[in-house]
Every structure is written in C-alpha cells, then in structure tokens.
Amino acid sequence: MGAIRVDGLQKSYGSVEAVAGMEFTVERGELYGFLGPNGAGKTTTIRTLTGQVRPDAGTVRVLETDPATEPLETRRKVGILPEQGSPPSFLTPREYLEFVGEVRDLSADRVADQTAAWAERLGFESKLETLHTDLSRGQQQKVMITQAFIHEPDVVFIDEPLANLDPLVQEQVKRFLVSYAAGDNAVFVSTHNIDVAEEICTRVGIVADGQLVTERSLDDGADEGEGSLLELFLERVEAEETRDTPTLEHLGS
Numbered sequence: 173m174g175a176i177r178v179d180g181l182q183k184s185y186g187s188v189e190a191v192a193g194m195e196f197t198v199e200r201g202e203l204y205g206f207l208g209p210n211g212a213g214k215t216t217t218i219r220t221l222t223g224q225v226r227p228d229a230g231t232v233r234v235l236e237t238d239p240a241t242e243p244l245e246t247r248r249k250v251g252i253l254p255e256q257g258s259p260p261s262f263l264t265p266r267e268y269l270e271f272v273g274e275v276r277d278l279s280a281d282r283v284a285d286q287t288a289a290w291a292e293r294l295g296f297e298s299k300l301e302t303l304h305t306d307l308s309r310g311q312q313q314k315v316m317i318t319q320a321f322i323h324e325p326d327v328v329f330i331d332e333p334l335a336n337l338d339p340l341v342q343e344q345v346k347r348f349l350v351s352y353a354a355g356d357n358a359v360f361v362s363t364h365n366i367d368v369a370e371e372i373c374t375r376v377g378i379v380a381d382g383q384l385v386t387e388r389s390l391d392d393g394a395d396e397g398e399g400s401l402l403e404l405f406l407e408r409v410e411a412e413e414t415r416d417t418p419t420l421e422h423l424g425s
C-alpha cells in the first residue's frame with residue numbers, strides 16, 4: 173500500500189500530451205527524486221497528485237485519498253512546496269505562518285513553536301516581522317519550506333527544494349529532508365539537480381515525454397557497479413528523444 177500511487181495517469185492540455193501513461197509508487201520512508209528534462213510532465217504530475225489538476229485518465233492515490241475527487245481531503249494531509257511559489261508580498265513570515273496554521277487546524281501555541289524552530293533552523297529569526305516584499309528570494313524560500321512542513325505531514329511534495337538557498341542552508345535542508353523521510357514519511361522531490369538527488373534520495377524516477385522511463389534505487393550500495401545517475405539520465409532521456417525525433421526516413425524522403 174504505497175503512500176503515493178500513480179497508475180496509467182494521462183493529462184493533455186489541448187493537443188499537448190503533458191502526461192502519457194505515468195506509473196509509479198512511493199512508500200513511506202522514501203525520499204523519492206523525480207527527474208526529467210524541461211516539459212517532461214513533472215509539474216503536471218505533482219499538480220494532479222495535489223488536487224490542482226484533474227487527470228484525463230488513470231488513477232492517483234495519496235495516503236488512500238483520491239486527489240481528483242477529494243482535493244481538500246488530500247491537501248489537508250500533505251505538505252506542498254510549489255514550483256516558484258512565494259509567500260504573499262503584503263504579509264510578514266509570522267502573519268503568513270499563522271494563517272497557514274489556521275488553515276491546517278493547528279493551535280496557536282503549536283504554530284508559534286514551529287515558527288520559532290524553523291526560523292532558527294533556517295536562520296530567518298530577524299525577518300519574522302518584515303514584509304515578504306522586502307525579503308530576498310532565498311529568505312522567501314525559507315518561509316515556503318516552513319509552510320510545507322509546519323503541520324508535520326506524512327507526505328510532502330517539493331519542487332526544487334534548494335532553489336535560491338545559500339550553500340550552508342542547502343546542507344541543512346538536505347539533512348532535514350533525509351531525516352524527515354526516514355521518520356516513516358514520504359518525501360517527493362522534483363528537481364533538475366541530479367547531484368543532489370544522487371546524494372539524498374533513496375530512489376529516483378526518470379521522466380521523459382510524460383512517462384516514467386526508468387527508476388533506480390540509491391539506498392546504500394544499491395548502485396555499486398552501475399554508472400552515475402547523470403549517465404543514466406542522459407542515456408534514458410536521449411533514447412526517448414531519439415525515438416520521438418522524426419528522421420528523414422519517417423518524413424518519407
């Protein structure tokens with residue numbers, strides 16, 4: 173019984189087939205990396221899993237809920253760090269996190285404790301009362317990471333977790349993600365950073381042209397004797413591109 177299950181998922185936008193028969197399962201305790209070139213269908217898949225997009229076909233389940241028919245129920249159970257998400261410019265981090273806490277049904281004390289703990293962990297204590305419009309992109313990203321984890325969800329979807337963070341904070345966030353997944357949670361990370369995926373993920377799935385083309389387990393020793401993750405990525409993505417690129421023969425010359 174996976175924490176996240178995707179079966180035969182299809183989603184098109186007009187004539188663009190964004191997701192074309194996606195299949196995978198993520199268990200609790202896994203830090204799953206979702207890798208793929210631009211336009212491969214990663215964001216569309218995450219949007220479907222978080223109830224923001226309705227699939228054309230196939231089934232998706234997150235903690236046994238169906239995001240297509242129970243989007244609010246799904247979103248209550250998960251944390252989401254969206255692609256290029258930023259906190260509202262007219263609120264301070266404290267005000268925004270209080271608002272998120274209310275939506276998440278957290279007590280005021282719990283929100284205050286979590287806010288203090290995350291501000292200390294990521295180093296934004298001095299910015300808690302500053303409007304987001306006056307924060308740097310990296311400082312805003314720290315607030316967005318905090319809102320994704322504030323209710324300690326069992327499943328978290330994260331798009332580019334380390335975007336705009338300085339190297340010191342990147343290390344802290346990487347360590348946190350590893351320990352969070354190890355605490356029987358499922359952490360789903362979409363990223364273009366193959367080195368980071370190789371370093372922190374327990375398993376990765378490589379996506380091309382709206383489908384999962386291969387998976388690799390990265391648990392200790394699992395990839396011994398195999399090529400690097402970058403080599404696997406290039407090999408599989410290039411194979412898909414070659415398959416889809418029309419040749420002169422295809423064009424009838």
Ligand SMILES: Nc1ncnc2c1ncn2[C@@H]1O[C@H](COP(=O)(O)OP(=O)(O)OP(=O)(O)O)[C@@H](O)[C@H]1O
Binds near residue numbers: 208210217
């Ligand atoms: N709202 C939309 N309307 C029309 N086409 C869309 C929409 N969203 C995505 N697409 C198309 O669907 C395909 C998959 O896009 P998606 O954003 O899921 O890819 P991605 O793997 O997240 O890419 P990236 O790594 O660039 O963020 C692309 O061809 C994209 O242009």
